[in-house]
Amino acid sequence: MAYRKICRFCERSIRRIDYKDEPALGRFLTDRGKILPRRATGTCARHQRQLGTAIKRARYLALIPYIQGHHS
């Protein structure tokens, strides 16, 4: 992912990141489903914290996988 200076959430003045918005969260995950670091996405600190919570909630609800491509 290309380096971005501007936080995508601040840009659109999003106050609370929605854990139900699975397509939007996908952008902040690696192709294996890990959370991308701030330095890769340009997210600001406040939104990165919210993003972490949102992603973990979405994982719990099976909206996004814990591990992409893992089949037990």
Place this chain on the structure above:
Amino acid sequence: MRDYEVVYIFKSALTSEEIEERLGRHHEKLLAGADSEITAVEHWGKRQLAYPIDRNDNGYYVVAQFTSEPDALPEFERALKLDDQLLRHLVVLSEGELPAPPSHREDQTAEEETGRKSNGPEDTATEKGEEE
């Protein structure tokens, strides 16, 4: 009084009547409280799970918002845990928006008052240490 949001994932084999019946039963528990209220119920319908839960590959998602006293929640959640047709549930403090299906939102919330509102009890009035 707090605003909450609950997500249910039912087994997808249930008929819609069975799901309605269960929702009704669970919500009835909540509504027993003083002025608790169900403000919105949104059926996402059947959806593929990102990973199997108890060997189920699909689930029927329902999102509801409600207002209730916090003391009503332990009993509510206890009842949810006992429902063996419910694969998962999640109760969180509501973020104040209506539950939209998992696609995309185009409208951003434009007007709102400042800062960290729905983060915690607003009446505690801690000054956050240093001046802004």
